[in-house]
Amino acid sequence: MSREAEELFGLGSKEVLGRSADAVLADAETGAGVSAAWGGGPAWSARPSAGRRGDGRPVPVSLSLTQLALGVGATGWLLVAMDSEPAHR
Secondary structure: OOHHHHHHHOOOHHHHOOOOHHHHOOOOOOOOOHHHHHOOOOOEEEEEEEEEOOOOOEEEEEEEEEEEEEEOOEEEEEEEEEEHHHHOO
16 A cells, blocks of 8 residues: 555555455445445446545545456456546546
């Protein structure tokens, strides 16, 4: 986790790594997690969301989700969350 991400979300790497994206990036307005926004469809990028800082305050973010091949028959996901303002420039 980058220093910028720690500043944006108010959380350190130890508080984030190993937790589900739904727990860390739940929508501040609805409480819905990333999986609800994704809906099981194909990968997507630059989807705006109202994320949540560690202290509960909302933070506008853009999300990008990409499926990864992790070996024979194994897959995973790469989720990138970024500050919405620079992401849309």
